[in-house]
Amino acid sequence: MKGPAESGTAPDRLAVFRADLDGLAAASRQRRLIPRAGVDFASNDYLGLAGAPRLRDAVRAALDAGVPVGAAGSRLLRGNTDWHEAFEAKAAAFFGAESALGFTGGYPANVALISTLPQRGDLLVMDALSHASTREGARLTRAAVAEFRHNDAGHAADVIADWRRGGGRGAAWIAVESLYSMDGDRAPLDDLAALAEREGFLIVDEAHATGVWGPGGRGLGHALEGRECVITLHTLGKALGGSGALLCLPRVLRAFLVNRARPFIFATAPSPLMAAAGAEALDILRDEPDRRQRLHDLVALFGREMATRLPHLPMSGSQIVPLIVGADADAMALAGRVQAAGFDVRGIRPPTVPPGTARLRVSLTLNASAADVTRLAEVLEDAWPAL
Ligand SMILES: Cc1ncc(COP(=O)(O)O)c(C=O)c1O
Known part of the structure; x- marks a missing residue:
């Protein structure tokens, strides 16, 4: 049998990687690097120090x-x-x-x-x-x-x-x-x-x-x-x-x-x-304990807003709030709608989280204001029933 070089066809040495990426895309799991956009509800810059x-x-x-x-x-x-x-x-x-x-x-x-x-x-x-x-x-x-x-x-x-x-x-x-x-x-x-x-x-x-x-x-x-x-x-x-x-x-x-x-x-x-x-x-x-206090105030505000708008969603009580959606594609679609409204909230899928628990991970930071937090809760209330 002739090898690829002898048969004149170049080996597709990248095929295995393309196939893997295609598999991820088919399962709604392909990751992409995207530019920063929208109000920060995605970073871990909880106290807003990165740009302070x-x-x-x-x-x-x-x-x-x-x-x-x-x-x-x-x-x-x-x-x-x-x-x-x-x-x-x-x-x-x-x-x-x-x-x-x-x-x-x-x-x-x-x-x-x-x-x-x-x-x-x-x-x-x-x-x-x-x-x-x-x-x-x-x-x-x-x-x-x-x-x-x-x-x-x-x-x-x-x-x-x-x-x-x-x-x-x-x-x-x-x-x-x-x-x-x-x-x-x-x-x-x-x-x-x-x-x-x-x-x-x-x-x-x-x-x-x-x-x-x-x-x-x-x-x-x-x-x-x-x-x-x-x-x-x-x-x-x-x-x-x-x-x-x-x-x-x-x-x-x-x-x-x-x-x-x-x-x-x-x-x-x-x-x-x-x-x-x-x-x-x-x-x-x-020197600046008020930063922690302001963050804790945002956590409490988001908890109150969500309790009135989407009371079936449990709150974590911390600055990291997972809103569990379930299916990977649904979580990404919901994230897309929230992003389109100007909020940088990311969908998180397996293998980062267990299968069947794809979610929006809302991260509260001092890069968002109280008005942003309230508005995000409103957007979530509107977007969630479309699931
Ligand atoms: C629990 C936990 N440990 C460790 C790390 C890694 O830390 P670093 O981002 O500084 O590499 C992360 C980052 O996401 C994390 O969430």
Whole structure:
């Protein structure tokens, strides 16, 4: 038989990728990059810091003071600067942890943490709605991996007990989000921490709580911070308006990651400018508590508006409000109608959320006014019955 080259037809080496994309399109799941348009009900810039003059001024001042734009190397080589170290010390003190370690984002931080700390003979037990970055770490870990039902601490205990009965002797690493990114609900942190005290460790991803919830915006797990069995992840790219992330953890675990975490060792360090921006963002949290209050007021307003207009839709009680539609195509059609009315609300489909739970994810931020929030509720009321 002749190969493609001999038969004179060029191989279509891109066919497999086109076919995959066609399959996604047929299932209403093809993603596209679209320009920003409409009032922001889609970003994670909850406190409106990404464009805040004070943060911009701080970055400008840092540049003028000689802070380099790029780190120019791994932290273990030339990439470690005084700005990184100062920011980590400041953040550890702010959040109440023994130490902090910076990463270029929450995704690599989670991959580094989850792929490196749980050891062979341990168990990683994660909430069923865990973020993709936690799952990515789970694919790389040497520990056994199990899931527990969303927000069900009793089930987490059962999963660990089953593993112990089967001979599991190591530590159990319980991984949760304090505020879930696509559902806006909260983890039962106290019960999970009690379990972790007995069984191993608790990893709390505070990505969507940092800056917004907990005392002074220190996160929903703030009361647990500093315990030997607790590790938290605080991202800088959401409410803090920049980019990057911090793991807050016991000093010995920080040193272990510096020595063993491949995403930390073999990557260029975060920009020192982001360390400067992060440090300023923490000061803004301290100095401008009214930002948090204004956001909480918007959350309450949206809850009231929706309760009168679409009372059958449950509210999450946080700045992330999932409006569950069900079918992928219906969610995208509804999102399209809301977008056409001038509101940037995105449809979220599987695999980001479980099949059959496609939704609009309404994200409340200070980039929208109270009038915008009321108007969005009106538009949703009009658009929803067309489903
Ligand atoms: C719960 C959670 N963890 C981690 C991340 C990743 O953080 P980053 O965007 O800083 O990479 C996200 C981002 O969407 C998230 O929602």
